[in-house]
Amino acid sequence: MKGNNVCIREQADPVQISNCRDKIAANERSFSQLSGILSLSGNEVRLKILYLLEEEGRLCPCDLSDILGMSIPAVSQHLRKLKDGSIIEAAREGQTIYYSLKEEHLKVLKPFFKYINLQNLKKQAL
Amino acid sequence: MKGNNVCIREQADPVQISNCRDKIAANERSFSQLSGILSLSGNEVRLKILYLLEEEGRLCPCDLSDILGMSIPAVSQHLRKLKDGSIIEAAREGQTIYYSLKEEHLKVLKPFFKYINLQNLKKQAL
DNA sequence: TTATTATTTAAGCAAATTCTTAAATAAATT
DNA sequence: AATTTATTTAAGAATTTGCTTAAATAATAA
Numbered sequence: 001m002k003g004n005n006v007c008i009r010e011q012a013d014p015v016q017i018s019n020c021r022d023k024i025a026a027n028e029r030s031f032s033q034l035s036g037i038l039s040l041s042g043n044e045v046r047l048k049i050l051y052l053l054e055e056e057g058r059l060c061p062c063d064l065s066d067i068l069g070m071s072i073p074a075v076s077q078h079l080r081k082l083k084d085g086s087i088i089e090a091a092r093e094g095q096t097i098y099y100s101l102k103e104e105h106l107k108v109l110k111p112f113f114k115y116i117n118l119q120n121l122k123k124q125a126l
Numbered sequence: 127m128k129g130n131n132v133c134i135r136e137q138a139d140p141v142q143i144s145n146c147r148d149k150i151a152a153n154e155r156s157f158s159q160l161s162g163i164l165s166l167s168g169n170e171v172r173l174k175i176l177y178l179l180e181e182e183g184r185l186c187p188c189d190l191s192d193i194l195g196m197s198i199p200a201v202s203q204h205l206r207k208l209k210d211g212s213i214i215e216a217a218r219e220g221q222t223i224y225y226s227l228k229e230e231h232l233k234v235l236k237p238f239f240k241y242i243n244l245q246n247l248k249k250q251a252l
Numbered sequence: 253t254t255a256t257t258a259t260t261t262a263a264g265c266a267a268a269t270t271c272t273t274a275a276a277t278a279a280a281t282t
Numbered sequence: 283a284a285t286t287t288a289t290t291t292a293a294g295a296a297t298t299t300g301c302t303t304a305a306a307t308a309a310t311a312a
Contacts, residue, residue, distance in 0.1 A: 009188050009222065009288075020178055020185075020193040030245040031170055031177070034238060039168030043300085044161040051157070052146055059146075061259060062135050067146040074301060076260055095258045095309050096135065111237050112160060119156040135258075169270085187289060200271060202290060221279050221288045254312080261306070269298070276291070282284080 037108050040085045045070070046078050047112065050101065053088060054113045058100040163234050166211045171196070172204050173238065176227065179214065180239045184226040 024031070041047050048068060052059055061079060065072045079099055082088045087109070088099050101109065150157070167173050174194060178185055187205060191198045205225055208214045213235070215228050227235065 009186070011222070012189055012192070016182065017189055017192050020182065020189075023181060024174055024178070024193065027177075027242050027246055030242045031173055034241055035168055035170040035173045037168075038164050038173065038238070042161055042163075042165030042168040044157055045300090047157055047161045047164065048150055051153075052150070055149060056142065056146065060135070062257095063138055063143055063146075066138070066143055067150065071302075072259070073261085073303085077300075080260080092309090096137070097259065108237070108241065111234070112164070115160055115234065116153050116156045120153055171270090188287095197272075198289070199273085199291085203270075206290080218279090223289065256309100256311070258309080259307080261304100263304085264302085266301085267299080269296100271296085272294085274292085274294105277289080279286105279288080281286070 034108070036085060037087065037105055040082060040087060041109065041112060043078070045074075046082060049075075049078060049082065050087070050109060051113055051116055053099060053101050054109070058091070058098040060096045060098055062096070064099075160234070162211060163213065163231055166208060166213060167235065167238060169204070171200075172208060175201075175204060175208065176213070176235060177239055177242055179225060179227050180235070184217070184224040186222045186224050188222070190225075 041050060045068065049064060052064065052067065059067075061072055061075050064079075065075045068075065079088065079090075083090060083099075086102060087105050089102050091098050091100070167176060171194065175190060178190065178193065185193075187198055187201050190205075191201045194201065205214065205216075209216060209225075212228060213231050214225050217224050217226070
């Protein structure tokens, strides 16, 4: 960011700006963590995967690929991102690997599932 | 997606898979809408902007640029995305344009602000 | 031990994201 | 009318994302 091209508003409130800077600085970690979770959930395929895991308890890459109509490597790569973000966990059972939601970030995710199901109810009420 | 490279599990439950497909199909619009909001909020800069608008009521690009320490065009382009997504709205006042949160999607956003403030309280409790 | 099944990994590519810089609007001031 | 101020827009570059295809693991079955 260059110094010029900057507007120095006369009406700007330096106290407000300073307070805002403090608020941002005080929550830097939270913004980083939360935006991480949100950007993972903000992909339509991954949001569907999370919703399905909530509904079904656990699912394997093979079934997810079947349900979502996309290739297994594509699904697997989404699952890895979610796992890297500590949003889901894997449990092996023979050759099959079952993925499920981790408790850790469920509080952030639950409202999303509620939103989806609420929209569905509204639709059915018509 | 190619037909081969597909695993046809013997233990796969065709009824479960069919039900899952139905659930996804029934909520296609909701997934699209919600993932849109989440991907907008999933950028750290935009999440900060949304948080600041919630805290302050309204802010202009100039002040946001100052608070966040980034160029005005960069901020302006984030604001446009948020406006295109109906998450914020603009109100002109002379040369200054004030942005604020729209009521429409506040229900989805509110938990994020609560999360940030809760983390902050936890930190202060130490 | 060889083949099959379920999954992951890696390389490559097209598209999307996010910044920078420079130029264009648009309102207020001189 | 010309200048300043606040903001947007556009073009370009670096990075990230999300798929495809092919090859690599890893467990089970023949």
